[in-house]
Amino acid sequence: MTLNIQINDRDFILHCSGALYWVEKQMLLISDAHLGKVSHFRKHGAAIPDGVMHKNFDKLDSVVHHFNPALICFLGDLFHSTLNNEWHLFQDWVARTPVPMVLVAGNHDIISPKKYKDINITIVSEWVHDGFLLTHHPEERDGLFTLSGHIHPAVLLGGMGRQFLKLPCFFRSPNQMILPAFGEFTGTYVMEPREGDIIYVITKDDVVQVARKEQ
Structure with missing residues (x-):
């Protein structure tokens, strides 16, 4: 279900949901939940089962x-x-989850900041914290290790008979790690590992490091 790793002498735990836990800070990091996407697509005529909407909140719980x-x-x-x-489901979830929350705004976060303030969620454009840059869009900045999302990273794993399996992953390069999308109703983007990159594949029940590209 989880995998323990270190980044710059800090302890992190990768969870098969796609969440990342920073042990020393007792901080849970979640990227690209895309709450409201099911209702958005239904509004435009897509037939999507009710269960998909509630899976995101079950995962959060x-x-x-x-x-x-x-x-x-x-x-x-x-x-x-x-x-x-x-949004009403999200409000209810926040109300029954007595934990301080911060939103590092992404490109889809277009709801008025006042709505988040009303439910005691702090919004920032980025957060530099203890040598780490917490942001939505991947980037590299001198002297910082970046934790980000946005890409919805995945990797293709080859099998026998020219079969390939696409799985979401935590994509780690020397100076940043991109988290997988947490939301159930999201796509993925296949990444091409380079030398020095590490891939942590997530399955329904586990997180597994695949072969590391050596520098």
Whole structure:
């Protein structure tokens, strides 16, 4: 279900939900939940089962219960689009989750900051914290290790008979790590590892490091 790693002498735990837990800070990091996406697509005629909408909140409950964090940091694209009926579900979830929350705004986060302030969520454009840059868009900045999202990284794993399996992953390069999308109703982008990159594949029940590209 989890995998323990170190980044710059700090301890982190990778969770099969796609969440990342920073042990020393007791901080849970979640990227690209895209809440409200199901309702957004339904509004435009897409037939999507009710269960998909509630899976995101079930996942949030599960990972918060697992880590019992002191702080939750959303690395952007928390809500997919404009307000819809899933906002009420999110409000209810926040109300029953007594943990301080910070949103590092992403490109999909277009809901008025006042709505987040009303439910005690702090919004920032980025957060530099203890040598780490917490941001939505991947970037490299001198002297900092970046934790980001946005890309929805995945990797193709080859098998026998020219078969390939595409799985979401934590994509780590020497100076940053891109988190997988947390949301259930999201696509993925296949990454091409280079020398020095590390891939942590996530499955339904586990996180596994695949072969590291050596420098």
